[in-house]
Amino acid sequence: MHATLRDANPPLTRSVEDYLKAIYHLSNQGGFAATSDIAAMLEVAPPSVSGMVKRLSEAGLIEHVPYRGVQLTAQGRRAALRMIRRHRILELYLTQQLGYDWGGVHAEAERLEHAVSDELIDRMAGALGNPQYDPHGDPIPTATGEIEEAELVSLADAGVGTKLELRQVGTQDPARLRYFADQGLTPGVLLTVTARQPFNGPTTIGLVPSGDPRVVGRELALVLWCREVPVTDRGYAGR
Amino acid sequence: MHATLRDANPPLTRSVEDYLKAIYHLSNQGGFAATSDIAAMLEVAPPSVSGMVKRLSEAGLIEHVPYRGVQLTAQGRRAALRMIRRHRILELYLTQQLGYDWGGVHAEAERLEHAVSDELIDRMAGALGNPQYDPHGDPIPTATGEIEEAELVSLADAGVGTKLELRQVGTQDPARLRYFADQGLTPGVLLTVTARQPFNGPTTIGLVPSGDPRVVGRELALVLWCREVPVTDRGYAGR
DNA sequence: CTTCAACATTAGACTATGCTAATTTGAGGA
DNA sequence: TCCTCAAATTAGCATAGTCTAATGTTGAAG
Numbered sequence: 001m002h003a004t005l006r007d008a009n010p011p012l013t014r015s016v017e018d019y020l021k022a023i024y025h026l027s028n029q030g031g032f033a034a035t036s037d038i039a040a041m042l043e044v045a046p047p048s049v050s051g052m053v054k055r056l057s058e059a060g061l062i063e064h065v066p067y068r069g070v071q072l073t074a075q076g077r078r079a080a081l082r083m084i085r086r087h088r089i090l091e092l093y094l095t096q097q098l099g100y101d102w103g104g105v106h107a108e109a110e111r112l113e114h115a116v117s118d119e120l121i122d123r124m125a126g127a128l129g130n131p132q133y134d135p136h137g138d139p140i141p142t143a144t145g146e147i148e149e150a151e152l153v154s155l156a157d158a159g160v161g162t163k164l165e166l167r168q169v170g171t172q173d174p175a176r177l178r179y180f181a182d183q184g185l186t187p188g189v190l191l192t193v194t195a196r197q198p199f200n201g202p203t204t205i206g207l208v209p210s211g212d213p214r215v216v217g218r219e220l221a222l223v224l225w226c227r228e229v230p231v232t233d234r235g236y237a238g239r
Numbered sequence: 240m241h242a243t244l245r246d247a248n249p250p251l252t253r254s255v256e257d258y259l260k261a262i263y264h265l266s267n268q269g270g271f272a273a274t275s276d277i278a279a280m281l282e283v284a285p286p287s288v289s290g291m292v293k294r295l296s297e298a299g300l301i302e303h304v305p306y307r308g309v310q311l312t313a314q315g316r317r318a319a320l321r322m323i324r325r326h327r328i329l330e331l332y333l334t335q336q337l338g339y340d341w342g343g344v345h346a347e348a349e350r351l352e353h354a355v356s357d358e359l360i361d362r363m364a365g366a367l368g369n370p371q372y373d374p375h376g377d378p379i380p381t382a383t384g385e386i387e388e389a390e391l392v393s394l395a396d397a398g399v400g401t402k403l404e405l406r407q408v409g410t411q412d413p414a415r416l417r418y419f420a421d422q423g424l425t426p427g428v429l430l431t432v433t434a435r436q437p438f439n440g441p442t443t444i445g446l447v448p449s450g451d452p453r454v455v456g457r458e459l460a461l462v463l464w465c466r467e468v469p470v471t472d473r474g475y476a477g478r
Numbered sequence: 479c480t481t482c483a484a485c486a487t488t489a490g491a492c493t494a495t496g497c498t499a500a501t502t503t504g505a506g507g508a
Numbered sequence: 509t510c511c512t513c514a515a516a517t518t519a520g521c522a523t524a525g526t527c528t529a530a531t532g533t534t535g536a537a538g
Contacts, residue, residue: 044496051494067504
């Protein structure tokens with residue numbers, strides 16, 4: 001006998017898990033994930049997505065509106081958050097316990113997230129002190145599937161004078177990740193926007209508390225997602 | 240395009256890796272691995288094995304003698320040893336660094352061994368001090384694919400108190416083979432030497448973990464070839 | 479030397495996942 | 509309104525891996 005996605009409690013395959021995760025990321029702001037965007041994110045051809053969409057839809061993991069896109073159901077969202085929890089805990093564990101550098105963990109976590117058990121993830125999380133954020137600053141879903149939704153603003157759009165906490169570096173490109181790390185622009189760092197060139201030019205910032213200045217081109221600033229920190233917030237102690 | 244096992248350097252799939260590992264264990268003493276034994280070890284139907292054998296053979300990973308069995312080629316052996324290294328290091332890491340107990344570690348390692356990178360395994364090995372043996376006493380292959388071959392000792396010569404794994408029954412005599420099988424003395428079984436009569440008399444052993452005693456006359460004990468197992472662990476989970 | 483049972487293999491079907499090529503759909507521009 | 513084009517889908521095929529049922533092989537017992 002062969003288990004299929006139509007069974008009661010089918011084990012999700014690697015591919016299914018990848019699709020759900022991609023759909024989660026693409027429909028994060030409440031909208032639909034488009035077939036072509038899913039295809040691009042997973043590096044498969046669009047018809048492959050159509051085929052998988054059909055199966056996921058029959059399995060009750062997504063809602064499909066033909067020619068519009070897809071959204072996760074509650075069940076699909078739960079499965080996606082489980083994968084995201086795994087991914088982020090793995091990234092954290094690999095960097096903090098096994099000396100991986102920030103740029104190199106993603107691919108490893110991408111493979112491991114499909115193979116680890118819930119027990120292993122919980123043990124890793126325990127060894128790390130049950131952290132709430134991963135090395136990129138992304139919130140880690142809890143074992144029960146809850147995730148902190150943060151309002152983030154791109155550094156390129158932040159107002160001059162604003163105090164910000166860098167929370168998310170929105171790229172997987174190892175070269176960029178390494179560059180940001182060199183500049184001290186890692187999640188959790190505090191900074192203030194000191195200037196921006198007119199007509200959407202580069203943003204100049206100062207690191208807190210050192211005051212070291214950095215100039216970030218618009219292209220790069222666009223992927224630095226920050227949380228606005230009230231200027232009265234002096235007691236901020238990082239995490 | 241789709242990668243196949245006939246390509247130059249195909250990535251080995253999870254199934255392929257499992258087959259190679261099983262064949263390695265079954266043909267350990269230089270013999271052939273039988274289709275039905277592979278099927279039993281992997282819990283698949285015999286025709287599935289025949290199908291895979293065809294593919295592995297075309298890929299140059301095994302030699303197939305129809306109706307006789309299969310043997311690993313040098314290339315297949317390399318791949319198998321790589322998996323065994325991964326498995327043993329993972330088991331060690333999970334028990335020593337993450338508090339797993341020996342009963343639970345096997346299944347986790349069995350899944351992870353297909354997903355980890357060589358780099359991660361080497362980092363784990365480093366964190367453990369590059370161990371040479373796993374807690375079962377089995378040697379861990381090096382990153383370059385060398386493994387210490389266990390020296391076999393005849394049960395008639397094994398020291399009293401020694402813990403042994405029966406590895407080879409050195410006779411073709413059907414009567415003897417049937418007798419050994421009846422006594423539960425088949426390759427892979429674990430036992431301890433509890434006594435030996437003076438002047439080269441019969442050896443008394445206890446099966447592990449049942450403790451059932453057996454008395455084996457010298458004539459018979461001479462053909463039971465065993466590997467000495469360091470008494471380091473509690474609870475064998477197999478390999 | 480024949481027969482038979484155990485083991486191995488082949489035949490044929492099915493799911494999951496991917497691809498390319500062809501077709502359909504829907505939304506914006508003329 | 510109608511047309512066109514990009515996006516989505518369907519059609520058709522391939523490979524990996526699994527299964528059951530049917531068929532072949534081999535070696536051991538009589």
